[in-house]
Amino acid sequence: MTPLDETGGTVLEVRDLAVEFPLTGSVVRAVDGVDLDVAAGEIVGVVGESGSGKSVTMLALLGLVHRPGRIVGGSVRLRGTELAGLGPRELARLRGRRMALIPSDAGAALNPVTRIGAQVDEGLARHLPELPRAERQGRILDILRRVGLPRPDTQVRRYPHELSGGMQQRVAVAMGVQLGPDLLIADEPTTALDVTIQAQILRLLLDVREESGTAILFVTHDMTAVAEICDRVLVMYAGQIVESGSVAEVCAAPGHPYTKALLDAIPPLGGEPPEELTTIPGAPPDPRAWPVGCRFAERCPLRRRLGDPAECTSVAPAMATLDSRGSAGRRSRCHFPDALVEAVGGLVR
């Protein structure tokens, strides 16, 4: 079904994406100029605090920003097809088949009054209407078995509330991957789960990538999970991407003070427990009126260390390539990325 020339290359290409929510008397620009690319078979982590715009960005990719919010600019291309130009019907035909979502809380995302089997069937019936009913039944059991749901033949007759959280999440994963989408958006798929089940779901995502070459956008605020399964990572802050690069490089030498602060907030495993967990002081800026300069300036330890340079608060930093280190695609939205490298180690607070 898939033409040969579509098996590799870029799956998703996003340029200058902007999403706004009109409020009475003001406008919230929740996503402001996001660029991102995901290649086939690549797992890209998207990290950032709550409210940084990660989830809205993902909804925008699916064309599902809820009213009164709307996409006000930019381009989203899936396998070269510009999604902004598609009507609601054509977009709905792509959703679930070419690009799929794994929700963060499957317990709330599954239809409470419909049996599991019927819910998994909905996507198949919608996107493969020519498939005979009996064959769909077989496929449902098959996909549920593949996501590691025990005894799928009995589970299909149960209701979502009769399943444990881990099983619900696996059902949601099954629904996301059943049609072998080009792009899978996993929006915090493991936050509601305990550690062992988290590991199983992460393993599952790796399997899906292995088997169908699916590109995965993995949204999380768990840096450990990113380190485990992602190839690249994008760091979002205040509606923008502030750093991008391979996971190994970003973790070893963050190119943005915010990334550095995020990494410092992870408690070390083993050894002496820290006196006090590192937190990022202050709060993100007001999304109704983004600051003129760097959006992280107000909270930035590097800025204070550098003696409060004027650029930080007067000039908006662009996403610049960090030539001095790492591979191509290593970018940061900081005026002084090199100063950060020198300061690594002594930057806390």
Add this chain to the structure above:
Amino acid sequence: MLRYALSRVLLALPLLFGLSVLSFIYVRLIPGDPIVAMLGVNGNPALVARLREQFGLDRPLLSQYGEWITGVARGDLGVSFRSQMPISTIIVDRIPATLQLAGAALLVSLLIAIPAGVAAGMRPGSRLDSLITSATLFGLAVPAFFLGTLLMLVFAVNLRLVPSQGYVPFADDPMQSLRLTLLPAVTLGLAISPYLARLTRSAVVETIQESFVPFAQAKGLTPRKISMGYVLRNALPSLVAALGVTVASLIAGSIVVEALFNWPGMGRLVASAVVERDYAMIEALLLIYGGLFITVNLVCELVQSVLDPRVRLT
């Protein structure tokens, strides 16, 4: 499921008992007693004493209640103070007319309220929503007797499309019976539909905010499938519960509408029993209406549990 149903029925029993005690006490709380209230303070004392004895009002309360409630259990609701006829017989006579009007009115209100409530709830805050919400507010503000008089004047008196009032049993003359039902049913239906529309709207608004709606969209399902299979299907249990509550306004409305259209149902029986101070009848009607309300809501709860698999757990 069976255990759930049984537990709901068992819970309804104390409610019915409490209702019977209240109906019984209510009549006996009247200053003096029902006979004096009926005949007036200047009534013939000998007659008062005789009637009191005849209706057993001179005996201790507990034994009166005991006799009354065992009679009720056998389907004997006592004897009307006024007509001296068995109350059960009077009420049974009224049942066909009562059900015909109530059923038709419920149909009218469902046809108006469900589409209106769904349309408003699907897009809360939209212009259509504001329009429908204001219309329901207006509907709540217009009393049923005013609406009924207006409809009667326009459609019966001026346009002469339907008869203005009266009742013919359906079995005797189906066409004429339906023609006569039309105006009272529309009046009563319009009177209760604002409640139902508002309850429907809030059930739908609550459902569209659930996170299974965006997930269904992310699966690429059609808007039609999402509104039927997700939103309406999940709002349905609340709608059934709303319907149970609406029975109260249906009963209240029927008292006015039946009087207005000269409709020989139970609603008019209430009005006449109150006017005639027939306390035995009032007592019986309180019990029946209360029992009806409890039963309808019990049935609605059971239907709700069939519609929502999660209810059976609690």
